[in-house]
Amino acid sequence: MAELDAGRKIIAVSNGTERATYFLRRILGNSGIGAYTVTMAQRAVERGETVSVLLTGDAPEFPVPALSRTCVMRFEPDRQKPPGFQNVVTYSTKWDCADFTARNIRQLPNGTTAFEIVGVGIIGRARLGEGLGGDVEAALAAAAAAMAAGMPFAEVLKALNGSDERIDPCSGRTEDKEC
DSSP states (O other): OBBOOOHHHOOEEEETTTHHHHHHHHHHHHHHHHEEEEEEEEHHHHHHHSSSEEEOOOOSSSSOOOTTTTTEEEOOOTOOOTTOOEEEEEESSSSSTSEEEEEEEEOOOTSSSEEEEEEETEEEEEEOTTTTTGGGHHHHHHHHHHHHTTOOOOHHHHTSOOOEEEEEETOEEEEEOOO
């Protein structure tokens, strides 16, 4: 299988994760680390790429353990973890049994949304800009995928809490306009 760029970790995203992809690009773009690339899962399969992490909202839409050893997916108590992955990382805004949860979600007087990201041995406050309050689950999914790919939690929080600069979800470039 081919690597997109030998020094970069690839995070593949499946269909249905568009808002999480927006936040993932924002986290990666605002972190300044530059060691990560985001691609569509189907494109990675077609190219025969090996990826670090597969981000999917639900169970993977196609059997991809050969694509990635790590799958990041929404936690549901009655859903089995997909077979074949070495690691399955879960996230949830509802269930405390997930690997990463969003707790204490609240809208602040200035229109921003604050919440705590809680994982095993970690907790940190994240704030989403005005108008992004409905995107807590997408931001949590993106944070879980970035951490599953090896980004330090402190860098994820710093990037989420960074400027209100927006990432163009199609190009990955930073722009001062709403996407």
